[in-house]
Amino acid sequence: MTGSNEALFRRAQRVIPGGVNSPVRAFGSVGGTPYFVERGEGPYVWDSEGRRYIDYVQSYGPGILGHAHPAVVEAVAVAAGDGTSFGAPTEAEVILAEMVVDRIAGMESVRFVSSGTEATMSAIRLARGATGRSRIVKFAGCYHGHSDALLAAGGSGVANQGLTGCDGVTAGAVADTVVAPYNVVPDLDDTVAAVIVEPVAANMGLVAPAPGFLEGLRSACDAAGALLIFDEVITGFRLSRGGAADHLGVTPDLWCFGKVIGGGLPVGAFGGSTDLMSNLAPLGGVYQAGTLSGNPLAMAAGRATLDLLDQDAYDRLTSTSQSLADGLAAGFTGAGLACVMPRLGSLLGVFFGDVEPTDFDEASRLADNGVYPKVFHALLDRGVAWAPGAYEALFPSLAHSEAVVDETISIAAEAAVAVASDLA
Numbered sequence: 221m222t223g224s225n226e227a228l229f230r231r232a233q234r235v236i237p238g239g240v241n242s243p244v245r246a247f248g249s250v251g252g253t254p255y256f257v258e259r260g261e262g263p264y265v266w267d268s269e270g271r272r273y274i275d276y277v278q279s280y281g282p283g284i285l286g287h288a289h290p291a292v293v294e295a296v297a298v299a300a301g302d303g304t305s306f307g308a309p310t311e312a313e314v315i316l317a318e319m320v321v322d323r324i325a326g327m328e329s330v331r332f333v334s335s336g337t338e339a340t341m342s343a344i345r346l347a348r349g350a351t352g353r354s355r356i357v358k359f360a361g362c363y364h365g366h367s368d369a370l371l372a373a374g375g376s377g378v379a380n381q382g383l384t385g386c387d388g389v390t391a392g393a394v395a396d397t398v399v400a401p402y403n404v405v406p407d408l409d410d411t412v413a414a415v416i417v418e419p420v421a422a423n424m425g426l427v428a429p430a431p432g433f434l435e436g437l438r439s440a441c442d443a444a445g446a447l448l449i450f451d452e453v454i455t456g457f458r459l460s461r462g463g464a465a466d467h468l469g470v471t472p473d474l475w476c477f478g479k480v481i482g483g484g485l486p487v488g489a490f491g492g493s494t495d496l497m498s499n500l501a502p503l504g505g506v507y508q509a510g511t512l513s514g515n516p517l518a519m520a521a522g523r524a525t526l527d528l529l530d531q532d533a534y535d536r537l538t539s540t541s542q543s544l545a546d547g548l549a550a551g552f553t554g555a556g557l558a559c560v561m562p563r564l565g566s567l568l569g570v571f572f573g574d575v576e577p578t579d580f581d582e583a584s585r586l587a588d589n590g591v592y593p594k595v596f597h598a599l600l601d602r603g604v605a606w607a608p609g610a611y612e613a614l615f616p617s618l619a620h621s622e623a624v625v626d627e628t629i630s631i632a633a634e635a636a637v638a639v640a641s642d643l644a
C-alpha cells in the first residue's frame with residue numbers, strides 16, 4: 221500500500237493541475253476523492269488503501285483483455301528488452317499494420333500515432349488536404365479527442381466538466397466546424413471536407429445509430445464530394461473484428477482507431493484507401509509525424525491484444541454485456557430506479573430514466589438528472605468501479621467471468637436499494 225487516497229490526492233494536487241492528467245479522473249462530476257490505483261489484474265483494480273474493485277472503466281476501453289494480461293505483459297517485456305524507441309522503422313509496425321488492414325475491409329493503408337486525439341486530428345487534416353475544402357461536420361455529444369477543431373460540443377470529459385466549449389480554443393479554430401444533432405443526416409454542400417462521426421456514439425453514454433443514419437451519411441457525403449470519417453476509437457476491435465463499419469455495413473473513407481488497438485499502451489491509428497493515404501508526407505503534401513509513433517512497446521501490446529480477439533472472444537464479450545445489461549436493469553428497476561441499458565453487440569451504456577436517448581439533448585437530460593453520481597458511489601463503496609461520469613460507457617472485458625458478472629449484479633441490486641431509499 222502506498223498511502224491513503226486522500227493523502228495521494230492532496231500530494232497530486234500540489235504538483236498536477238487538479239491532481240490528475242485527464243479531467244474526468246478527478247471525480248468532479250460525481251464528487252469525492254478519486255481512488256489511486258496501485259495495480260490491476262484481470263477484471264480487478266486495487267487502490268492505494270488495498271481495496272479491490274471490479275473495474276468497468278478498464279482505461280475507458282483499452283482493457284478489453286482485462287488488466288495485465290500475461291500475453292501483453294510478456295510481449296511488452298520482450299520488446300522493452302530490445303530497446304524502446306529508435307526513430308527508424310521496425311518490423312513490429314509492419315506486422316501491426318498488416319493485422320489492422322487485414323481486419324478492416326476497405327482500409328488498405330494505415331498510419332500509427334500515439335493517441336485517439338492524434339488519429340482524428342490527423343484524419344481531419346488529411347481530409348482537408350485531399351479535398352481542398354475547409355469545413356468539418358461533427359455531431360453533438362460525439363467526442364473526437366481534444367484537438368482544437370473537434371472540441372466543439374464534445375461528449376465524454378467535456379460534457380462531464382459541464383463545458384460546452386473550451387477556453388483557449390479560438391473562434392478561428394472552430395470556424396470551420398459545424399455541429400449537427402446525432403442521428404439526423406445533415407445537409408452538406410461543396411465546402412464540406414468531411415463528416416466525422418462515432419458510428420455508435422459511446423461518449424454520451426451509449427447512443428446507437430438510428431436505422432438509416434449511417435447509410436444516409438454515406439450517401440450525403442458521396443453526393444457532396446465530402447469524405448466520411450468513422451471515429452472507431454471505441455468501436456474499433458471492440459464491436460467486432462472488423463469494427464463498426466463491418467458490423468453495421470457502412471464503409472467510410474477514413475477510419476480512426478485508438479484504445480483497444482494499443483492494448484493499454486499509447487497507440488492510435490488512422491487509415492483509408494492507398495490512394496487517399498498517399499496524400500500524406502512523405503508521398504504527398506499533408507504533413508503528419510511523431511517521434512514515438514509506431515513505438516515498439518506499443519506495437520507489441522497492440523499485436524498481442526489483437527491476436528487474442530477472435531470470433532469466440534467477441535461472442536463471449538457480447539454475452540457478458542448482455543448478462544450485465546439484463547442483470548443490472550433488473551436490479552435497478554426492481555428497486556424502483558428507472559433505468560435503460562442501451563446495448564449494441566458488446567457495447568453497453570446506462571441511463572437512469574425511462575426512455576433510451578437518441579441524441580445529446582436527450583442523453584444530457586438523463587445524464588445530468590443527479591442519479592448517476594449516487595449510483596456511482598453506492599457501487600464504489602461496495603467494490604464496483606464505474607467511470608466517474610455519466611457520459612461514459614461501461615467496459616466489461618474478456619476477464620469479466622460469469623462469476624464476476626453475477627457478483628456485480630448482486631452488488632448493484634444492493635446499491636440500487638440504497639440509492640432508491642436515499643432518493644425517496
Ligand SMILES: *Cc1c(COP(=O)(O)O)cnc(C)c1O
Pocket residue numbers: 334335336337338340363364365366418423451452453454478479488
Ligand atoms: C477516447 C476517444 C478519443 C480520444 O482518444 P485519446 O487517446 O484519449 O486521445 C477519440 N475519439 C473517441 C470516439 C474516443 O472515445
